[in-house]
Amino acid sequence: LAPSVENVDKLILFCTEARSFAELMSFMDVTDRTKFRRKYIHPLLEAGILEQTVPNKPNSRNQKYQSTAMGLMLIDTLKNNS
Secondary structure (H helix, E strand, C coil), X not given: CCCCHHHHHHHHXXXXXXXXXXXXXXXXXXXXXXXXXXXXXXXXXHCCCEEECCCCCXXXXXXXXXXXXXXXXXXXXXXXXX
């Protein structure tokens, strides 16, 4: 299943500040780490919508995720088209 646009929008907006993986899971009310990573995190990282704060250490315990400029522009575009 692909994530809904509304869920992705909420996640991108939530990530305007750097957030930990646990914070993201809690915000999205998800309990399965693997499915959450496959369904949301990996696609958004690959699309350049989210970025890691410690990109050279993807498994760091200090890793956080934040929206990129492209992600924020996407949200603005979606809001303007609504």
